[in-house]
Amino acid sequence: MKNLPLLFCGIFFALAFSFVGLILTSHIQIGGLAQTTETVTPSEADPSVMVMAEGEPLFPRKESGIVKQGKDVYISMGCVYCHSQQARRSEFGADFDRGWGPRQTVARDYITQERVLLGTMRTGPDLVHLGGRYAGDAGRDWNHLHLYNPQIVSEGSTMPPFAFLYDVRKIENEPSPNALVFPPNSEYGPEEGYEVVPTRRAVALVEYLLSLKIDYSLPEAPILEQ
Amino acid sequence: MSQSTTNTAGETPYSTNSTAERAELSTIDASIRTAALFFVISAIGWLMIGTVLALLAAFKAHEPNFASTYEFLTFGRVRSAHLNAMALGWGNNIIFAVGLWIMARLCRSPINHKGLLLIAGIFWNVGLTVGIFGILRGDITSVEWLEIPHYATPLLALSYALIGVWGVMAFRFRKGDHVYVSQWYILAAIFWFPWLYIVAQIMIIWFPARGVVQSVTNWWFAHNVLGLWLTPMALATAYYLIPKVLGRPIYSYYLSVLGFWSLAIFYNWAGVHHLIGGPIPVWLISAGIVASVMMVVPVVVVGINHHMSVVGLHREVWRSPTLRFVVFGAISYTMVSLIGSAMALRTVNQVTHFTHFTVGHAHHGVYAFFTMIMFGGVYYMMPRLLKREWPSAGLIKLHFWACAIGITIMVVALQVGGWIQGMEMNNAEIPFLQTVQNTIPWLKARSVSGIFLTVGHVAFAVNFFWMLFAAGAVRAKQGPTLLAEVKEGGVA
Known part of the structure; x- marks a missing residue:
């Protein structure tokens, strides 16, 4: 190969080809996806066009302030290196059978996220539907204990403790309302007269985790009744 | 053996005993000596830092309570610091050293304004140090x-651009008609890497694309760091060193052409x-799978070309520190790539995706292939830059065996366990927790493999600095350091 313009063109077009094919084309195809209602109905004016039902909420939800703060903690701890956030279709892997999502996640599920954390590792379980599996106050308590030290609620786990997101402090007068409630006789609980309270970062992180849930249908990915 | 005749036959323009051409190469070596030394020393420094971070991460993977009170040492950060120290610290620095040196030699073009190259190199390492601290x-x-x-x-992007320019300049002012296969690979990689890096930075970090377009860009970038940056540089090094050391040309020019273009088209x-x-x-996924399977073409082609170039000269390969590492790397390239193509098939991927199998695969590629070839490159380059020989054949053997055994344990453990x-x-x-606990023995085996690799790296570093700050005994040493007895006149 002595023909240098040809060599250089080849080098250029080889990468340009995949850049256009993979990046630009996917940007054109799915880069414009918008929020939608759970179902769409034929338009009255033109039945061949599907429109969103009026007055119904839009999905996926936007991330609220504290959820965004919690996501920043999730990012800064590198959680994504052990936890994915994607549910694959039933019959492909056991995501569905393990309850990691009531349906497969699709491109539109991620459009309101400033940073998408699909992940490629499941050293721990998938988290895309964590807030559906651990909901409400019970879910909040479970997640705090689990972050403080996974062994408390999940003995034998290889997840590291994130105790540095919690303060151990002396109980003044009355216990704090947000202090962690340990199981009776837990070896991981604080000493007598002390309590474990979440820092702002821990509070935000757990709110973020609880916000991860696929509890809505999309026109292209409805939740099917079991 | 016909080795002594092939050695002087000069069938490639690059393997020669002509005094004039050797003098020219020596001038080129002198022009790049300072910068190349800086890059090799930085690379070895990052290799050591990356090794410590790797040991920490590996150990934490099965002992979650180890050092868990330090936020900056949490697993997610340590493993990422390890990855970046190895890929951008060890990988890029060693590429800048070996890749630019090979490029300058093949272009028969000394490096001018070498002070600028050195400054760009310092910027790269400063930027990377800031980055690794930032991660932690x-x-x-x-x-x-x-x-x-x-x-x-x-800062990384800017200093990279300043470094990459030297490769392009060497190419621009090359002498002679012939352009060797290593030059194609290096020129292409120098051009591909900044494109990938800048597009990925813009579309993911600076002006994030919507939704999973980020993820597609992410993996277009990440896989191409391996495929269009580390791989071509390692292949260029192998293509340069095999004929150099053995004194006979690459088996087939046409296979080189086919291998290069099929890699360029399919890998990305x-x-x-x-x-x-x-x-x-x-x-999109189907396109990725098709391309992954098509990668069998360049891999088999390059594998045949390399194998046919060394066939019959196995004693020489075993004796040469350079080729022992390079051939280990070349064989690993064939294996890891064929496994990689298989992993892209949906039925296989369904099992291997999200598991330690992929981690094993990544180390198979970046370590057993890329890093081993670059070790070979350093063993060849340093005596020519410093005009002295490696002080200890024993340490080279220890380096080789510790790394070869270590990486084999790691790949087997992570892939079987995965x-x-x-x-x-x-x-x-x-139950999910049960599957987690069943990985622990394999993760412990990975930690053991890390100890082997550490031993190898220390042996390498000791030998290197011994040579660099050579005592008189090292300077006076005559003839190349070989790993086995030579019965006839030979090469290293």
Whole structure:
């Protein structure tokens, strides 16, 4: 190969080809996806066009302030290196059978996220539907204990403790309302007269985790009744 | 053996005993000596830092309570600091040293304004140091292969551009008609890497694309760092060193051409296979799978070409420190790439995806292939830059065996353990926690492999600095350091 313009063109077009094919084309195809209602109905004016039902909420939800703060903690701890956030279709892997999502996640599920954390590792379980599996106050308590030290609620786990997101402090007068409630006789609980309270970062992180849930249908990915 | 005749036959323009040409090469070596030395020393420094971070991460993977009170040492940060120290610290520095040196030699073009190259190199390492500290203090981006925080990346991009320009300049002012296969690979990689890096930075960090377009860009980038940056540089090095040391030309020019263009066309579509089953359009995934399988073509072609170039000269390969490492790397390239193509098939991927199998595969490629070839490159380059020989053949052997055994244990442990993990994870009747605990013995084996690799790296570093700050005994040494007795006149 002595023909240098040809060599250089080849080098250029080889990468340009995949850049256009993979990046630009996917940007054109799915880069414009918008929020939608759970179902769409034929338009009255033109039945061949599907429109969103009026007055119904839009999905996926936007991330609220504290959820965004919690996501920043999730990012800064590198959680994504052990936890994915994607549910694959039933019959492909056991995501569905393990309850990691009531349906497969699709491109539109991620459009309101400033940073998408699909992940490629499941050293721990998938988290895309964590807030559906651990909901409400019970879910909040479970997640705090689990972050403080996974062994408390999940003995034998290889997840590291994130105790540095919690303060151990002396109980003044009355216990704090947000202090962690340990199981009776837990070896991981604080000493007598002390309590474990979440820092702002821990509070935000757990709110973020609880916000991860696929509890809505999309026109292209409805939740099917079991 | 016909080795002594092939050695002087000069069938390639690059393997010669002509005094004039040797003098020219010596001038070129002198022109790049300072910069190349700086890059090799930096590379070895990062290799050591990366090794310590790797040991920490490996150990924490099965002992979660180890050092868990230190936020900056949490697993997610340590493993990312390890990855970036190895890929951008060890990988890029050693590429800058060996790649630029080979390019200058093949172009028969001395490096001018070498002070600028050195300054760019210092900037690169300063930017990287800031970046690694940023990761550990929590400014990690959590985008795979792009973890370095945004305040360090512009410096990295800028200093890279200043370094890459030297390769292009050497090529621009080359002498002679012939352009050798190594030059294609190096020129292409120098051009591909900044394109990939800048596009990925813009579309993921600076002006994030919407939704999973980020993920597609992420894996287009991350897989191409391996495929269009580390791989071509390692192949260029192998293509340069095999004929150099053995004194006979590469088996087939046409296979080299085919191997180069098929890699250029197929590799950069393959990255999407990291998202199989994921929330992106299925046609994208199918395109990635097709490209991954088509990678069999360049891999088999390059494998045949390298194998046929060394066939019959196995004693020479075994005796030469350079070729022992390079051939180990070349064989690993064939193996890891064929496994990689298989992993892209949906049925296989369904098991291996999300498991330690992929981690094993990544180390198979970046270590057993890329790093081993670069070790070979350093063993060849340093005596020519410093005009002295490696002080200890024993340390080279220790380096080789510790690394060869270590990486074999790691790849086997993670791939066997990862396969079992994947099979169990796909069976919802086995509790998830059970599948996690079943990986622990394999993760412990990985930690053991890390100790082997550490021993190898220390042996390498000791030998290197011994040579660099050579005592008189090293300077006076005559003839190349070989790993076995030579019965006839030979080469290293």
